[in-house]
Amino acid sequence: MVLNRFILIILFILPVELYASAQGLNLDWIDKTKSPQEDFYAYANGAWQKNNPIPMEYSSWSNFSILQKNMQEKLNRMMLDLSKNEHLKKGSIEQQIGDFYATGMDAELLNQQGYSKLNPLFESIQTVKTLSDFEALIPKLQMMGVNVLFSFGRMQDYKHSDRMIAAAMQGGLGLPDRDYYLSSDKKKAKIRSLYESHIREMFKLVGESESVSMEYAKAILKIETALAKASLTQVEQRDPYAIYHMMTVNEVQNLTPHFLWSDYLEQLHLGAVQSMNVGMPDFFKALDHLLVTITVDDWKIYARWHVLHAFADYLSDPLVQASFRFDQAFTGAKKLQPRWQRVEATVNNSLDFAVGKYYVEHYFSEKSKAQVSTMINEIRQSFKQTIEHATWMTAATKKSALKKLDLMTERVGYPEHWRNYHGLIIQRSSFVENVIHAAEFNNQYDLAKIGQPVDRTEWSMAPQTINAYYDPSMNSMTILAGILQPPFFDPSAPAAVNYGAIGFVLGHEMTHGFDDQGALFDGEGNLKNWWTERDMKQFKAATQCIQEQFSHYQVEPGVSVQGKLVVGEATADLGGILLAYQAFHRSSAYQRAQLIDGFTPDQQFFLGVAHVWAGNIRPEQARSLVALDPHPPMKYRVNGSLANIPVFQEAYHLKKSGPMVHEPRCVIW
Numbered sequence: 001m002v003l004n005r006f007i008l009i010i011l012f013i014l015p016v017e018l019y020a021s022a023q024g025l026n027l028d029w030i031d032k033t034k035s036p037q038e039d040f041y042a043y044a045n046g047a048w049q050k051n052n053p054i055p056m057e058y059s060s061w062s063n064f065s066i067l068q069k070n071m072q073e074k075l076n077r078m079m080l081d082l083s084k085n086e087h088l089k090k091g092s093i094e095q096q097i098g099d100f101y102a103t104g105m106d107a108e109l110l111n112q113q114g115y116s117k118l119n120p121l122f123e124s125i126q127t128v129k130t131l132s133d134f135e136a137l138i139p140k141l142q143m144m145g146v147n148v149l150f151s152f153g154r155m156q157d158y159k160h161s162d163r164m165i166a167a168a169m170q171g172g173l174g175l176p177d178r179d180y181y182l183s184s185d186k187k188k189a190k191i192r193s194l195y196e197s198h199i200r201e202m203f204k205l206v207g208e209s210e211s212v213s214m215e216y217a218k219a220i221l222k223i224e225t226a227l228a229k230a231s232l233t234q235v236e237q238r239d240p241y242a243i244y245h246m247m248t249v250n251e252v253q254n255l256t257p258h259f260l261w262s263d264y265l266e267q268l269h270l271g272a273v274q275s276m277n278v279g280m281p282d283f284f285k286a287l288d289h290l291l292v293t294i295t296v297d298d299w300k301i302y303a304r305w306h307v308l309h310a311f312a313d314y315l316s317d318p319l320v321q322a323s324f325r326f327d328q329a330f331t332g333a334k335k336l337q338p339r340w341q342r343v344e345a346t347v348n349n350s351l352d353f354a355v356g357k358y359y360v361e362h363y364f365s366e367k368s369k370a371q372v373s374t375m376i377n378e379i380r381q382s383f384k385q386t387i388e389h390a391t392w393m394t395a396a397t398k399k400s401a402l403k404k405l406d407l408m409t410e411r412v413g414y415p416e417h418w419r420n421y422h423g424l425i426i427q428r429s430s431f432v433e434n435v436i437h438a439a440e441f442n443n444q445y446d447l448a449k450i451g452q453p454v455d456r457t458e459w460s461m462a463p464q465t466i467n468a469y470y471d472p473s474m475n476s477m478t479i480l481a482g483i484l485q486p487p488f489f490d491p492s493a494p495a496a497v498n499y500g501a502i503g504f505v506l507g508h509e510m511t512h513g514f515d516d517q518g519a520l521f522d523g524e525g526n527l528k529n530w531w532t533e534r535d536m537k538q539f540k541a542a543t544q545c546i547q548e549q550f551s552h553y554q555v556e557p558g559v560s561v562q563g564k565l566v567v568g569e570a571t572a573d574l575g576g577i578l579l580a581y582q583a584f585h586r587s588s589a590y591q592r593a594q595l596i597d598g599f600t601p602d603q604q605f606f607l608g609v610a611h612v613w614a615g616n617i618r619p620e621q622a623r624s625l626v627a628l629d630p631h632p633p634m635k636y637r638v639n640g641s642l643a644n645i646p647v648f649q650e651a652y653h654l655k656k657s658g659p660m661v662h663e664p665r666c667v668i669w
């Protein structure tokens with residue numbers, strides 16, 4: 001597992017009709033009954049929203065989902081073809097993809113096997129007699145992808161970015177976040193009680209009685225609530241200093257006297273590790289106390305539950321459906337996705353770079369790579385000027401900022417080296433076994449990097465993902481092949497639209513290097529202050545403005561956006577739009593830009609910005625995202641950002657005040 005909380009992406013869980021108008025401007029997405037003065041998002045996207053209701057099996061529906069689904073269809077065709085060939089070379093990637101897919105699609109086999117493939121695991125839990133037996137099981141389960149007790153993996157050392165270190169972080173919960181256990185909010189309390197009944201139902205499905213299942217659920221809730229109490233909130237985890245505590249193995253051992261780290265590390269072939277980052281020392285202290293106050297029998301129930309919870313989606317239909325019914329509380333989806341879609345996603349997730357290589361070879365155009373690289377250079381120039389002209393910044397800080405910008409690397413499309421999957425055993429006998437083998441293989445691959453020099457050519461996301469990210473430890477932005485498609489990037493669209501859409505994405509990632517978190521890392525990717533005290537104070541006041549602005553937005557009455565959680569992403573959005581706008585104005589394309597259906601080039605640019613986020617979302621999903629997602633809701637990514645941009649207000653001739661004009665204007669970059 002790669003434990004980097006600070007890989008900042010343009011979107012989170014979310015994912016074309018490729019385009020409506022011949023010019024790629026998508027004027028038919030506009031709802032002319034809405035006023036750009038009151039709600040630009042609704043004006044720019046209202047007709048799209050009306051014409052694109054959320055399909056039953058989705059929690060939200062947006063341009064990302066449409067591209068995601070198209071991508072799944074392409075990759076599914078490839079997987080299906082490979083699965084039909086039973087004579088592929090054993091151990092080849094084609095055989096691995098084809099056989100993996102075949103086991104997931106074989107409904108008859110899955111239903112016949114039920115949960116029997118988990119029995120060996122259940123038995124190994126059953127044989128546990130002592131606390132040390134239980135502890136010996138932990139690394140084995142974690143390597144399979146079972147979330148027990150805590151998370152363990154590798155990360156770049158925040159303060160020595162050339163080192164790859166081991167890291168232990170809070171974890172072990174069955175619900176997505178601590179607040180679901182602790183909050184007095186009614187909707188979260190409801191989810192808590194649904195979770196309890198879900199655990200009961202799942203245990204009954206694997207043969208336990210009603211009364212035993214009820215006892216089990218209570219024991220599990222008790223353990224997880226104690227872990228939740230010791231966990232940091234989402235907002236607290238945004239501070240890199242709060243989750244960075246380098247300790248020697250001896251120090252970690254003293255922190256948790258009842259967990260034997262030397263045995264744990266030895267089992268993971270990490271016996272040589274001398275020190276690690278313990279992200280949340282208080283969590284581990286509390287965990288240690290729990291290890292000796294909870295009975296071994298209850299720990300066994302907890303472990304068994306997490307095995308079931310982790311793998312239910314890859315078992316027979318009754319278990320898959322029970323798992324889906326519980327997920328509905330978070331997603332609001334009305335229907336389970338068809339099998340091919342679930343299986344494609346699983347294979348894609350397990351063999352991500354192998355699938356990505358196929359995508360790039362068959363669908364990616366080198367031409368778009370060159371065009372996007374040119375745009376990145378233009379945006380970098382805009383950022384350089386912005387820093388040089390910043391009136392609030394002293395010369396010393398400017399110098400460091402320019403150095404960081406200069407050192408920032410960019411990667412577009414796909415990695416120069418492809419990782420291989422030699423030695424991963426995938427067979428036609430069991431879907432869940434394939435899932436487990438792939439997780440073990442991928443986790444071993446990650447852990448083997450601990451203690452090795454950092455590989456700066458490594459990518460954290462596979463190229464077929466519809467996304468982009470900035471990694472502060474690498475000081476590098478990565479634009480994945482998957483996002484270089486309409487409506488984000490369309491070589492045939494007017495330049496204004498491309499600058500508003502992909503230009504915005506590029507500027508967004510670049511600004512992450514200088515948002516409230518990125519600004520704490522220097523050009524070499526080290527957590528090290530490069531600001532004068534006065535400049536940092538001014539910068540904090542500016543981000544505070546964004547934080548307050550977004551805290552006033554709500555997704556439904558009583559459910560407010562967490563300004564402190566979204567401040568980094570909202571800063572990147574605001575910076576990204578401004579940089580893309582400046583780059584557009586300095587480009588030769590701007591000189592040639594023309595009116596289209598009465599829309600000026602600037603108006604087209606801002607439509608391009610808004611169209612990136614055209615989407616609909618179910619209330620359950622909106623609530624989940626407000627709790628977990630560091631990105632603002634789609635509507636406010638547009639309206640909240642544009643309300644701080646005077647050239648937008650001029651382009652649409654808006655009055656001096658109103659919902660689309662934020663006062664005082666927040667200015668960061």
Ligand SMILES: [Zn+2]
Pocket residue numbers: 008009010011508512569572
């Ligand atoms: Zn982002």
